[in-house]
Amino acid sequence: MLDELYRRWLFEVWTGDYAVAGEILSPGFTGHWPGLEVHGPDEAVEQVRRSHEYFAGVRTTLDVGPVVGDGMVAAGWTFHGEYRGGVPGATAAPGTPVSFSGQDIFRAEDGRFAEYWVVSDTMGLMAALGAVR
Numbered sequence: 001m002l003d004e005l006y007r008r009w010l011f012e013v014w015t016g017d018y019a020v021a022g023e024i025l026s027p028g029f030t031g032h033w034p035g036l037e038v039h040g041p042d043e044a045v046e047q048v049r050r051s052h053e054y055f056a057g058v059r060t061t062l063d064v065g066p067v068v069g070d071g072m073v074a075a076g077w078t079f080h081g082e083y084r085g086g087v088p089g090a091t092a093a094p095g096t097p098v099s100f101s102g103q104d105i106f107r108a109e110d111g112r113f114a115e116y117w118v119v120s121d122t123m124g125l126m127a128a129l130g131a132v133r
Helices: 002-011 020-024 040-054 122-128
Strands: 025-033 036-039 055-069 072-083 097-109 112-120
Touching: 002 020, 002 055, 002 072, 002 097, 002 112, 020 025, 020 040, 020 112, 025 040, 036 040, 040 055, 055 097, 097 122
Parallel strands: 025 112
Antiparallel strands: 025 036, 055 072, 072 097, 097 112
C-alpha cells in the first residue's frame, strides 16, 4: 500500500494532479524541503506548483525503490522538464531541457503520508540553468 501511495505522489501529484495530495497526505502533514517547512496537503501542493512555474513538460522517473519498511518509504527519482524562465540569475534560454535527481523519505500514519523529507541536486540544476558556476 505505501508503495502505491508513493507512486501516486511521484507520478500523479508531481505531474499536476494536485487533488491526489488530499487523498495521500494526512491533514496534519509536514513536509521538510531544504530551507522550507510546509504544513498540510494544500501547502505541499503549493510547493509542487512553484516547480511547475519554472518548468514545462514536467515528468518524473523512479530510479530507486520505493523501499518500504516500518511505516517509512524511501526512493530516488529524477525530475525532467523544459525551463520556462524566471529563475534569478539563470542564463539558460527558455525551452532548455533540464533534469536533476533527488531522494524522498516519507513517514506514514493511518494509511497516509504524515511527514516528508527531500534532498535534491539543486546545485546541479542551478548550474545547468547557468545560475551558478
